[in-house]
Amino acid sequence: MSANHYDVIIIGSGAGGGTLALKLAPSGKRILILERGGYLPREKQNWDTTEVFVQNRYVSKDTWHDKNDKPFQPGSHYFVGGATKMYGAALFRLRKEDFTAHRTADGVTPDWPISYDGLEPYYTQAEKLYNVHGQRGEDPTDPPASAPYPFPPVSHEPRIQELTNSLKRAGYHPSFAPTGILLNEADAPNSKCLRCDTCDGFPCLVHAKADAEVIAVRPALKYPNVTLLTNACVQKLETSASGNEVTKIIVERDGQREAISGDLVIVSCGAANSARLLLMSSSEKHPRGLANGSDMVGRNYMFHNAIALVALSRRENPTVFQKTLTVNDFYLRAPDYEFPLGNLQMIGKSKGPMFREDAPKFAPGWTLDQMARHAVDFWLMGEDLPLPQNRVTLNSKNEIQLHYEFTNQEPINRLRKQLQSMLEHLDLHPHLIPNNLYLGKHIPIAGVGHQSGTCRFGTNPKTSVLDVNCKAHELDNLYVVDTSFFPSIGAVNPSLTAIANALRVGDHLLQRLK
Ligand SMILES: Cc1cc2nc3c(=O)[nH]c(=O)nc-3n(C[C@H](O)[C@H](O)[C@H](O)COP(=O)(O)OP(=O)(O)OC[C@H]3O[C@@H](n4cnc5c(N)ncnc54)[C@H](O)[C@@H]3O)c2cc1C
Numbered sequence: 001m002s003a004n005h006y007d008v009i010i011i012g013s014g015a016g017g018g019t020l021a022l023k024l025a026p027s028g029k030r031i032l033i034l035e036r037g038g039y040l041p042r043e044k045q046n047w048d049t050t051e052v053f054v055q056n057r058y059v060s061k062d063t064w065h066d067k068n069d070k071p072f073q074p075g076s077h078y079f080v081g082g083a084t085k086m087y088g089a090a091l092f093r094l095r096k097e098d099f100t101a102h103r104t105a106d107g108v109t110p111d112w113p114i115s116y117d118g119l120e121p122y123y124t125q126a127e128k129l130y131n132v133h134g135q136r137g138e139d140p141t142d143p144p145a146s147a148p149y150p151f152p153p154v155s156h157e158p159r160i161q162e163l164t165n166s167l168k169r170a171g172y173h174p175s176f177a178p179t180g181i182l183l184n185e186a187d188a189p190n191s192k193c194l195r196c197d198t199c200d201g202f203p204c205l206v207h208a209k210a211d212a213e214v215i216a217v218r219p220a221l222k223y224p225n226v227t228l229l230t231n232a233c234v235q236k237l238e239t240s241a242s243g244n245e246v247t248k249i250i251v252e253r254d255g256q257r258e259a260i261s262g263d264l265v266i267v268s269c270g271a272a273n274s275a276r277l278l279l280m281s282s283s284e285k286h287p288r289g290l291a292n293g294s295d296m297v298g299r300n301y302m303f304h305n306a307i308a309l310v311a312l313s314r315r316e317n318p319t320v321f322q323k324t325l326t327v328n329d330f331y332l333r334a335p336d337y338e339f340p341l342g343n344l345q346m347i348g349k350s351k352g353p354m355f356r357e358d359a360p361k362f363a364p365g366w367t368l369d370q371m372a373r374h375a376v377d378f379w380l381m382g383e384d385l386p387l388p389q390n391r392v393t394l395n396s397k398n399e400i401q402l403h404y405e406f407t408n409q410e411p412i413n414r415l416r417k418q419l420q421s422m423l424e425h426l427d428l429h430p431h432l433i434p435n436n437l438y439l440g441k442h443i444p445i446a447g448v449g450h451q452s453g454t455c456r457f458g459t460n461p462k463t464s465v466l467d468v469n470c471k472a473h474e475l476d477n478l479y480v481v482d483t484s485f486f487p488s489i490g491a492v493n494p495s496l497t498a499i500a501n502a503l504r505v506g507d508h509l510l511q512r513l514k
């Protein structure tokens, strides 16, 4: 066997690809991970708000284009561990209802080809692997689980506990946000996680966030049969003459192109880039792009309807680690509305420089730091629909063009009003700035953190790219295991589902590799 041939090649080392590498590592098979980025540098700037949020120190230099061809810089991160290096580690299961077709304000979501029960064992494994802290049973939408969370919930700080108590008194069901950090509150001096105020949206300087590099890639590399090539950007997948299997992977490293081959090829570049790679890999046998006889590759792009909402309180909010609370009372419907609204959760504590763009018009006379000290910060998330016209295509330079029309706007706007009215009716009220000052920002298409859906899995090769095992319908040895496979997105953060699915696909591949 040639030195450039592997049993398995995994392209992309994030939530999907990194997790799969660890799952397959004990098989002893020769596994190669190709990652376009390097290791995210450990440096003081990891925790510097201006560097991270204003200078975009860790954001890729990519240019993408909107449907009108207007260029924008997407919030994408190319490192070992992928976007999980920057994530908030809110590791939610999708709700049971998300797996079946349901009506939303603007249309019906599709059925998943697997049920919640089919994925449940893998959610449990994923929570264990990614050190999820949480508590079952408080959230009315919690799906059934075969095991408790492996770690107790991350405790609320006093201000968030107050908010929780007030919400409970008002009849809501606030619960602890499930969180993947390596925190041991019972033994703080020996805890890897320091419980700091620069977590959500920042890399973790002390490697205490359960990201794919720390949890999956580094442990996978302890196996002698696993190799990682960094700064290795895959440009094209070539097939045999029949077009039925990928036989060559063209990789660019240090400006040089080389060819590598593998028996099984797993694409996990993130939803937009996986579609891009398949579209760039067109050939005589696959004229519309690899695995794209259905013309489905790149379609059904979703990224959530999301609002970052800041309530400016008269009292200072000294919370350090704020992302501990979630409310799902409106996930399936609201008392006065028959359609799902979505999920409410906290977001990392805001800091002055983050307000640079928007603040002055909202709070004239306040300094940015003063605003941040008084801010209580929420993240509102609603489901966007998978629409065939919402899609990734490529321009003549092979850059991503994102055609996207917003859907389901009414529910997210109602969720915002709902939260504002809840806060006004709670005993937080006397402390709110007069006129109920809220700063709310709808996340634009450049906020690609929750991208998904571009290679959906399904049973019908005419309407999906992947089969139930996430193998391309049209090829024998090509799989996709990042968030591309989602047929719908639900209204909770996507990573745990990508991780659980990678573990599920891993079981299938282990059988295949025997
Ligand atoms: C700021 C931020 C906060 C977030 N917070 C949360 C959260 O709290 N909870 C949650 O569940 N999710 C969160 N997310 C989303 C989460 O990070 C993603 O859903 C998840 O990482 C997706 O996993 P993936 O495997 O699909 O892609 P990624 O993790 O992005 O991995 C893709 C990898 O492929 C590599 N790659 C791309 N193209 C190529 C190529 N051609 N050749 C080789 N390698 C390539 C990339 O460099 C990257 O490493 C957040 C995201 C961001 C940006």
Ligand code: SF4
Binding pocket: 181, 182, 192, 193, 194, 195, 196, 197, 198, 199, 200, 203, 204, 205, 206, 207, 208, 209, 210, 321
């Ligand atoms: S809160 Fe913990 S996991 Fe998050 S960045 Fe700080 S030390 Fe790292």
